[in-house]
Amino acid sequence: MQDFKQEYPAGSGQSVKTRARWLFADPNDSEESDAGNYHGTCMLSKVTGYKWGTSKRVKPVIVKIPFIAPPQSYLDGLIKIVNDVQDPTKNRNPKKSVVSMSL
Numbered sequence: 001m002q003d004f005k006q007e008y009p010a011g012s013g014q015s016v017k018t019r020a021r022w023l024f025a026d027p028n029d030s031e032e033s034d035a036g037n038y039h040g041t042c043m044l045s046k047v048t049g050y051k052w053g054t055s056k057r058v059k060p061v062i063v064k065i066p067f068i069a070p071p072q073s074y075l076d077g078l079i080k081i082v083n084d085v086q087d088p089t090k091n092r093n094p095k096k097s098v099v100s101m102s103l
Contacts (some may be wrong), residue, residue, distance in 0.1 A: 019048070019058075019059055019060065020032075020044075020059075020060045020061065020062050021059070021060070021061045021062070022061075022062050022063075022064060023061060023062070023063045023064070023077070023080045023081070023084060024063075024064050024080075025063060025064065025065040025066070025069070025073045025074070025076040025077040025080065026064070026065070026066050026069075026073065029064060029066070031064075032062075032064075042102075043100060043102045044060055044062070044100075047060075047100075048060060061081070061084060063077045063080055063081055064077075065077045074101075078099075081099055085097045
């Protein structure tokens with residue numbers, strides 16, 4: 001694993017919550033929380049975690065989909081991701097974007 005390099009300094013002391021942006025599949029939802037489920041934030045910590053995360057300086061975008069949702073909500077979430085990554089007014093690099101779905 002010589003090609004594996006960990007980023008230092010580790011996140012510059014910022015928590016994941018302060019670095020994350022939120023998108024919402026449900027237009028009536030704006031609460032920045034995973035409502036007690038914690039699976040998505042647990043998976044995100046594997047990447048961005050202060051001590052063990054592999055990419056501590058990543059800028060996560062959390063797409064919140066209702067806990068009990070029809071398939072259309074998942075598609076709406078994916079569409080929001082594509083639109084966010086391809087937004088020409090933002091300086092984003094689609095080649096460096098990763099999508100991880102916690103179902």
